[in-house]
Amino acid sequence: MKREYPESPIVAVGVIIRRDHQILLVRRGQPPSLGYWTFPGGAVELGEPIQEAARREALEETGLEVEVGEVATVIDHVVRDEAGRVRYHYVIVDYLATPVGGKLEPGSDVSDARWVGLADLENLEITEKAGQLVRQLLAGT
Numbered sequence: 241m242k243r244e245y246p247e248s249p250i251v252a253v254g255v256i257i258r259r260d261h262q263i264l265l266v267r268r269g270q271p272p273s274l275g276y277w278t279f280p281g282g283a284v285e286l287g288e289p290i291q292e293a294a295r296r297e298a299l300e301e302t303g304l305e306v307e308v309g310e311v312a313t314v315i316d317h318v319v320r321d322e323a324g325r326v327r328y329h330y331v332i333v334d335y336l337a338t339p340v341g342g343k344l345e346p347g348s349d350v351s352d353a354r355w356v357g358l359a360d361l362e363n364l365e366i367t368e369k370a371g372q373l374v375r376q377l378l379a380g381t
Contacts, residue, residue: 243283244271246329249316253294254281254334254370256312256377257304262357263374264339265366266301266350272319272328275351278370279334282349294335302353303345306337312377315369334373 243250256279257264265277280301284293291308298306312334319328346353356364358378361371 243328245325245327249329249331251284251290252282252330252332253284253290253297254279254315254332255294255298255306255308255337256334256373257298257302257306257337257339258377259339259355261378262355263377264302264304264344265354265356265364265370265374266346267352269349269351272317272330273367275365277356277364277366280350280353281332281334283330290333291335294337298337299342301347301350303342303347304339305341307340309336309338312336313373317369 241250264280266280267277268274280298282297284290294308295306298304315332315334317328317330317332318326321327344353358375361374366374
């Protein structure tokens with residue numbers, strides 16, 4: 241399935257990995273959201289259970305093995321081009337998760353990965369929806 245100018249929305253996962261009073265963010269190395277900080281994640285593969293996709297994406301993008309928990313939110317991410325055509329359309333199911341193994345190391349789809357707290361957010365170019373969710377989750381700790 242082509243990701244740019246798709247014929248239908250693409251189902252994807254985001255993984256909100258939490259450790260104490262920090263959340264793991266990755267800097268996107270590919271469009272959409274190239275250069276922005278957000279949660280690790282990506283498209284669900286055909287036949288792949290969605291929670292397994294969350295585990296796989298976390299490992300691929302961060303080097304961490306995670307225990308996947310509850311759904312935190314569902315995001316409809318639509319990016320249109322100058323003519324108004326849908327360039328990208330992802331329906332992203334964001335799961336809460338906790339690290340259970342591995343070593344933090346950015347994968348090939350991301351340019352960086354780091355643990356952040358509330359004070360770190362003002363220095364990062366973070367996607368709007370991820371920023372709102374991180375603030376909400378960390379403010380409630």
